[in-house]
Amino acid sequence: MSYADLAAYSRLLRGAHETATTGEARPEGPRRLISASWRRSLDAGIDPAVRAAPLAYGAAGLADARDSHALRPLLPLLTQTLSRTVDEAEHIMVVTDREGRVLWREGDRGVMRRADRVGLADGHAWGEDRMGTNGIGTALAMLRPVHVYSEEHLVHVLHVWSCSAAPIVDPDSGEVLGCLDVSGTAPTLHPATVALVGATARLAEAQLALRMYERDDRLRRRYESLRTRPGILLSATGRVLAGDPGGLAGDRVPLPVSGGRMLLRDGRVAVLEPFADGYLLRSTPSAAPATLRLALLGEGPPRAFLGERRLPLSLRHAEILALLALHPRGLSAEQLSVHLYGDDGNPVTIRAEIHRLRTQLRGTIGAKPYRLTSPVEADFLQVRRLLTAGDPAALAHAYPGPLLPRSESPEIRRERDELEVQVRTCLLLRGSPDDLWTYAQTSNGRADFQVLERIAASLPSTDHRAAAAQARLFAD
Known part of the structure; x- marks a missing residue:
């Protein structure tokens, strides 16, 4: 996009801002990524007239957050990679945690003084739910590199700024660690900066992956040095590294507390024990927990x-x-x-x-x-298995009625309705009169017109069940 195009785009955005807070339709507006971010920000209660990002960390809290953060060892790499761009173009580099809270900031001193006025400073929060559409918050929300230009910011005071940001993801856990951002005044930050910031974030992830592989190799060597293999070797985050040729634990194990038990895929019980910088899962078949x-x-x-x-x-x-x-x-x-x-x-x-x-x-x-x-x-899991097996007689006796009928939980109601429909359909299609009569004793089956008609038509008129079905039909 040329700077002439950006000028026209700015005029369009100024008109879009006028209608954004009222919900009025407008023929033209910001690009889709930005309009979606505006909606999220407004739904979160962001006021476009806010003057600065809120403070999230005091001095002590910020120091603790920095000391414990996984990106701290990578600061020299990030600074060195972006220093030329930041210094020559009078920009600032910002590194945040996963919530968009600023942990570190470096760059041009004059730009940093201007950034202080809007809270683009250490300890302040820049998630979309705290400061609306911005490079940091929107990159974290979308989990992708993002460039936010001038009036694309929802908050008016940020219209003199542009920013390019990219999330950094931990290759070990798969969780977002934080965000890397380069910010500057709107005319000075070229939209192509986002490609450099994204590449730097990938470089940081590659360094994290290299360190992870080095830790894995050290842990495997320690494990292989043992005379006997005492169990399944796990990383500190639960990734399976060795000792599981049958794949009983899968690729990753959700870690219980140390000493806690978990069930392997073959039904054996394993106990988690610390081992060097990771864990061992030791099989304990004799210590199987109660069902x-x-x-x-x-x-x-x-x-x-x-x-x-x-x-x-x-x-x-x-x-x-x-x-x-x-x-x-x-x-x-x-x-x-x-x-x-x-x-x-x-x-x-x-x-x-x-x-x-x-x-x-x-x-x-x-x-x-x-x-x-x-x-x-569980009785409802048994019913699921019988539905798969297609055994209507066993199904009728295993199904005394709906799953937790008093529950208002959306997921329980969905499972309850699905199970009811499948049981009823199976019995109507393949069930005997005996099976249908058993189902007719459940809360839903008592007044099921189709089930009662089938019972009345299938049994001799002298059968008490046929008479009871007829009585229920006439009562309804």
């Missing part, structure tokens, strides 16, 4: 048994256990919150419930992500 049995179908109260011990179970705890049984790979607090409450959920509430449930089921629920670590038997 967790869940009875959550039908009108009665939900029930749970751990081995021979019956557990008191609230509806909320029954919902959590059902969701964890449906998602054996585990769920985060955020995912559980959405499954239980929809968009209005609060992960803090879920963490509190999980804490109480883990206290009650000690050793049965793992963390990061939350998952069941004991063998699980």
Whole structure:
């Protein structure tokens, strides 16, 4: 885009700003990436008239955040790579954490003084939910390199700025570590700067990957030096490095607390133990935990048994256990919150419930992500298996009614409705009159017109079940 084009684009953006906060339609507006960011920012309550980014870290908090951050060792590399661009063009380089909070800043002193006025300074927060559309926040939101030009910023005070930013992702964990940004006054920062910033972020990721491989090699050599191979070797983040030729643990293991147990794919139980800079998973088949049995179908109260011990179970705890049984790979607090409450959920509430449930089921629920670590038997999972097997007689006897019928959880309701439809369809297509009569004793089957008609038509008129079906039909 030429600078003549940018001038015309600026005029278009000024008109778009006038209608952005009112929601009015406009024939032309910013490019799609920017318009989507404006919507997210406005939905987050950003005021375009705000004067500066909020302070997120005090001096002590900033020092602690810097000391512990994974990008700290890469600062010389980032500075050296971008120093010529930053110094010659009078720009500043900014490095943030994953939330967009500024950890380090270097560059032209005059530009830094101007940046201080808008909070583009150490300790200030630049996520989209804190400062609207900007290079740092939008790059983190989109997980890609982004250039934000002048009036593309939602906040008016930033219209004299342009910025190019790119997220930096940890090749070990796959999590975003932070963001690299080059900012300057609007006329001086060329849009092509984003390519350089993106390449520098990839260079940082390559350095992180090289260090990861070096750590892996040291850990493998330590493991190989052992006379016997005591278990599956894991990195500090749970990646499987050695000792698992059958792939029983997969590529990565969600780490329980040290000493915690987890279930391997072949049904064996393994215990996590520290080993050098990683972990070992030691198989302990004799220490298999008690089976967790869940009875959550039908009108009665939900029930749970751990081995021979019956557990008191609230509806909320029954919902959590059902969701964890449906998602054996585990769920985060955020995912559980959405499954239980929809968009209005609060992960803090879920963490509190999980804490109480883990206290009650000690050793049965793992963390990061939350998952069941004991063998699980559940009546609704058994119904799923019988549906796959296509055995209507066994299915009718295994299905006493809907899954947690009092639950308002969006995910439980979806599973409940899907299971009900599949059971009813299977029995109507392949079930005997006996199977249909068994289903007719469930809460949904009692008044199912089609099921009752089939029973009445299939059984002799002298059969009491046919008479009962007829009575229900006429009653309805």
